[in-house]
Amino acid sequence: MLDTSAYERSLHLLQRAATPVGFTAAVHEHDNYKRVWTRDGVITSLAALASQNPTLIQTAKATLQTLFDHQHPVGFMPSNVTPGTHAVSYGGTVGRADNPSWAVIGLLFYTLHTGDSELADQYHTQVQKCLAVLEAWEFNGKGLIYVPQSGDWADEYMQHGYILYDQLLRLWALELAAAYYRDEAYREKAQQIRSLLQVNFWYSERTSGLYAANLVHQMPMVQKPYWLLGFNPARIYPQFDLQANALALLLGWVRRSSG
Incomplete structure (x- = not known):
């Protein structure tokens, strides 16, 4: 007989985290976690x-409404929103480069799962702003966003630059937006990013098409059987990023190049 006790406890925890304005990241007051966070709120909403x-x-x-109602005018999404006061934080030392992607993913997954298109239509302009600010964060117009240190979930780690996890989230968001809004420009952008990821985040002997000059001589030193965590103009991060590899492999967007 299947033991569902862990599943039932998980559902109970989600119920305890539920508030009228969305899911909070914690059920007890601890630091600032009893707030509606973009990243945590969307991931919890996917579970819901x-x-x-x-x-x-x-x-x-309600989580999605709270987040999109508090989008910054420029386009980036809240780090968190405080229930009751609706005070908004857009990040600490730096902002959150993964939040615009998570917000779009959550919104369109909700739409596809429920068949309720109200929010996707209501927040179409906000989705456009999310994807526009991500394009601005490329800084060089070449296709990959540059993530500052402490700019995503790994806010206590030292990496910065072209981080695979953030690129994959953006790819996911673009593909969902292309499908729902029937936007050819989003589809073409997603294809560009997919090609860049195949060339620059998996070891290959080829040197053409590499994103940064340092990859030409550093790539042979990181011959790993998995997708690389990321790189910047000075170095490659050879560590294994479980979350990024899970996104790449389980969702099947990025596949190993044959070159």
Whole structure:
């Protein structure tokens, strides 16, 4: 007999984290975690959608409304929103480079899962702003966003630059937006990013098409059987990033090049 006790405890935890304005990242007051966070809120909302629990799905909808209603005019998304006061933080020392992608992913997954297109249509302009600010964060117009140190979930790690995890989230968001809004420009951008990831984040003997000059002589030193964490103009990060590799392999967007 299948033991569902862990699953039931998980659902109970989601119910405890539910508030009228969305899921909070913690159920107890601890630092600033009892707030609606873009990253945590969207990931929790994906779990709520998978549960098929109507009450939790309604909280997922409230989460998305809270986040998009507090988008910065420039286009980036809140780090977190405080229930009750609606005070907004857009990040600490730096902003959150993964949040615009997570917001678009959450919104369009909610739409596809429920068939409720109200939010996707209501926040179409906000989605455009999310994807526009991500394009601005390329800084050089070549296709990959540059992530500052402490600029995503790994805010206590030392990496910065072209981080695979953030590129994959952007790719996911673009493909969802291209499909739902029937936008050919988003589809073409996603294809460009997919090609760049195949060339620059998996070891290959080829040297053409590499994003940064240092990759030409550094890539042979990191012959790893997995997708690389990332790189910047000075170095490659050869560490294994489980979350990024899970996104790349399980979702099947990025595949190993034959070159």
